[in-house]
Each structure stands twice: as C-alpha cells, then as structure tokens.
Amino acid sequence: MSRLAIFLLWLLHWLPLPILAMLGRGLGHLLRLLVPQRPHVVATNLRLCFPEKTEAERRALAREHFALLGSSLLERGLLWWASEKRLRRLLKLEGLEHIVAAGHRKSEQPVILLVPHFLGLDVGGSTLAMHIDAVSIYSQQKDAAVDALLKHGRQRFGDQLLLARHEGIRATVKALREGRPFYYLPDMDYGPRDAVFVPFFGVPAATITGMSRLAKLTGARVHACIVEILPGGRGYVTRVGPAWENYPSDDATADTARMNAFIEGEIRKLPAQYYWVHKRFKTRPEGEAGFY
Numbered sequence: 001m002s003r004l005a006i007f008l009l010w011l012l013h014w015l016p017l018p019i020l021a022m023l024g025r026g027l028g029h030l031l032r033l034l035v036p037q038r039p040h041v042v043a044t045n046l047r048l049c050f051p052e053k054t055e056a057e058r059r060a061l062a063r064e065h066f067a068l069l070g071s072s073l074l075e076r077g078l079l080w081w082a083s084e085k086r087l088r089r090l091l092k093l094e095g096l097e098h099i100v101a102a103g104h105r106k107s108e109q110p111v112i113l114l115v116p117h118f119l120g121l122d123v124g125g126s127t128l129a130m131h132i133d134a135v136s137i138y139s140q141q142k143d144a145a146v147d148a149l150l151k152h153g154r155q156r157f158g159d160q161l162l163l164a165r166h167e168g169i170r171a172t173v174k175a176l177r178e179g180r181p182f183y184y185l186p187d188m189d190y191g192p193r194d195a196v197f198v199p200f201f202g203v204p205a206a207t208i209t210g211m212s213r214l215a216k217l218t219g220a221r222v223h224a225c226i227v228e229i230l231p232g233g234r235g236y237v238t239r240v241g242p243a244w245e246n247y248p249s250d251d252a253t254a255d256t257a258r259m260n261a262f263i264e265g266e267i268r269k270l271p272a273q274y275y276w277v278h279k280r281f282k283t284r285p286e287g288e289a290g291f292y
Helices: 001-014 015-036 036-047 055-074 076-081 084-090 121-129 144-154 165-177 210-218 252-270
Strands: 093-094 113-115 136-139 162-163 182-184 195-200 203-208 219-227 237-243
Touching: 001 076, 001 144, 001 210, 015 036, 015 055, 015 113, 036 055, 036 210, 055 219, 076 084, 076 121, 076 144, 076 237, 084 210, 113 165, 113 252, 121 162, 121 182, 121 210, 121 237, 121 252, 136 144, 136 237, 162 237, 165 210, 182 210, 195 252, 203 252, 210 219
Parallel strands: 093 237, 113 182, 113 219, 136 162, 136 182
Antiparallel strands: 195 203, 219 237
16 A cells, blocks of 8 residues: 555656645545544644634634645655755755855754754755755654655755664764754654653643753754745745754753743744644643543
8 A cells, every 4th residue: 555655646746836735735634534533633732722713713724734734745755756956946945054154064063953843844854955964863664665765755865864763862962063963853742751841832741851951962052943835835945043042051841841932933823834633732740631
C-alpha cells in the first residue's frame, strides 16, 4: 500500500502547485471523515486553546486545518522529487542573515532553530537545506519504503546530518559546535520525562526543557523559524527571526514557559496551520483527568 501511495505522490508532484493544493484540500476533508478520532483530538485542542471562539468558529477552523493538512501531505512529493530550480521558486526564505554570513553554509557559533509544529515544517527543513548544512533529530519510520524516502527528502541538498533519537545529546552538541544549526522541534507532548508543566494557551502542558538546557550547555543563540503556507497554492515562506535576547536564563522552567508563550503568539497569527491533530495535552499533572 505504501509503495502505491508513493507512486501516486510521484505522479502528482508534476502538477502545478495550485492544482496540487486544491487536490490536497479535498484529501484533507476526506481524512476528516475517514479518521474520526483525529477530528475529536482537533476539536478538543481548539476548545481548550480558543475558549473565546464560538463553536461554529472552532468548527470552521478545524475544517480549514484538515484542508491544509491534506495539502501539506500531497505537497511532500515536491520536496522529494521536484528540481531545485522549481523549489527555489516555490519555497521562499527570509532572515537567513540572522544565522549565517552570506555565502556560508555553517554558522560561526552554535545556533538553535526553534521550529514549532506548523504544517509546513518539513518544507522549512528543505528550504534551509538549499542554503545551510544543519542537524536535526530523526524518528525512524516503521515502513521501510517510507523511512528511506523521508531520509532521501531531508538529505537531498547540501550536507545534512540526521541523528536518531537514541544518539542523544552528545552527538547534537558536537554538531552544534561544528557550526551546524540545530533544527529543533520541542513543542510536542513527549511524556513526563525531562518535562515541566507550563502554560500553553492557559492550559498546563508537559513541555521538555531541552532548548533551555542545550542553549546553556553550548552557548547557542536561539532563533525562531516559522513556516507559513501561502494561500491559493502560492508556495511557502520560511522566516528566521533574530536571536532571542536574555536567553537562556538560570531558570529552565521560566525559559520553557517563555518558549510556549512565543509559540502561542505565532499560532494566533496562523491558527489553522498548527499541528492540531497531535494530543498536545495528553500528559496531565498527577491526579488530573485526561482530555481526550
């Protein structure tokens, strides 16, 4: 089944992006109907995060989220097979000068890129790969064909370093000190280990403190990296922001709360584009009932 899906993605990647985006939106609406547990997760997340919105507003937001999710899935084929020339037309990058000097593929000092889970985050990785050599953490996929394709897509351009989760902090620190910006995604619920409960849209959310600890260990600057899907199939924009000031502090919990508050602000700008199908509030403080 996976090989058939891969073949269909390969065929579809030849289509103009506006048509591919339209088909993807249809796929997203179909997924919303065929996978009923995920609409429940999305509805729960939106209810917790946007209590000020009406039920009708949250339903409309959920529908748009699934439409964009479907588009992001079909458009993966572009990242895997489209020519670099075509990708450079579709994938725009702003703020590269914040992390590397012109003409360089590595940074002069350690850099952590905070990449929240917006739907275009894989696009962000491919966009940056055409300009810099970075390091990121990789989760092995159960399906061998899918696993090989994901690795191929993430290593098509430049000299990208993918580390398995079991390789741990030591390999990441080494790569950072070699000038590879770290493409870091710390905003999911990874369970209670190495996590603290800090607010996310006013709800206590288990959040790992890794970014603060890693920045302190390596002396790395932290730059936000936000990926936006442009409407109408016009492509994507990856925006790298300036270095965070006064970060890290001596309080990893406060640093982690600051990270969540920043991500919350970015989500409010693009509310349908965050990865709401994830059970962000699955881990609860001891004695508190679950949401899902």
